[in-house]
Amino acid sequence: MITWTLVGLLVLASVNIFSHDAIASPFGFIPGRYLGYMEGSYFRTTTNYDDNGNSVNLPNGNQFTQYRSDFQASYDISRRFGVYGNVGFESVDATTSPVERTTTGFSDVGVGADALLWSGFVNIIPDLSFSMPLYPTPGTDATPLLGDGAYAGTGKLYISRNFKYFAAAVYAGYTYRSQSLSALLPWGFRGEAFLGPFFLDLRFVASTSLNTDYYPTGSVVRQLVTNLYDGGSYIYDTVNPSFMAMEARLGWHVASDLFVTGGVGQTLSGQRSAQVTTFLVGLGLTGLFNRSSIDDDSSGSGDVKDFNVDTQGEDMDFHPDDENEPSTLPRSHQDTKTLPIH
Secondary structure, eight states, rough: OOEEEBBOOSSSSSSSOOOOOBOOOOOOTTTTTTEEEEEEEEEEEEEEOOOOOOHHHHHHGOOEEEEEEEEEEEEEEEETEEEEEEEEEEEEEEEEEEEEEEEEEEEEEEEEEEEOOOEESEEEEEEEEEEEEEEOTTSSSSSOOOOOOOOOEEEEEEEEEEEEEEEEEEEEEEESSSSSSOEEEEEEEEEEEETTTEEEEEEEEEEEEOOOOOOOOHHHHHHHHHHHHHHTOOSSSOOOOOOEEEEEEEEEEEEEEEEEEEEEEEEEEESSSEEEEEEEEEEEEEEEEEHHHHHHTTTTTOOOOEEEEESOOOOOOOOSSTTTTOOOOOSSSOOOOOBBBB
């Protein structure tokens, strides 16, 4: 029997269409469980969504290319509480014809915590996170942008439900950003299906601007910065950006504590944001620091809403009456907290 848990990774603070926030846990907790995950991504964009949502090419054949690595970790402190963090590293190439500019460096660092507020037919899990930039403020040096340059705080509320062979969650939240950037409303859906050592992760991701953006020198000057250093791409530092996107990842547990992932993301629509197709590949490590403490705690109230799939044909020590009921920790050593995906 394998314990699977969907975890979260999108839209922490950046307006980058496929931003990579730290790992949230909208499906439950097992004390002592840890997860480390590294994901690499690549995209090249030559189009934006304008104010009316129309797709328009960047001027003069310009383009913006990004290679990114995200290093993420999470830890379940108790059956009701978990913490997580991440740091990103980027290599960016932007062409503002005829000039090509490149830069490489850390992009942002984030920390967060989530807790099980209520459990029953569904799980209700609030999540709080904070991110800060590790790069110069946009426009202060002559290099492509690595982000919006804003400190950001995000609160989300997940409502999740576990079924026999898949799990699903919806979420909505609020993001405050410094630098007089507009507040955002992140929202979306995620689902994960399981078959033996394989899992499929699908998600719909959206962010809606509250149109509260204020830039002291005016939006025209701000657009001059992105035109000069990012080839006119709306990937970062745009005024009142909104977007909707889909992501799909296929994962494989190559060992009891090791899994690999591959996937693709695609924007569906937007306003004042970039049109992007992103390719993704990841490597994860998961397990338990102290199994004995989990076994001792298994007679407790059982507020954990972890998803259990019997793939080994073993007799289960615990038989919940409802699919969303918590189970004790399985005997198998293959305890996994799978793909850490916003």
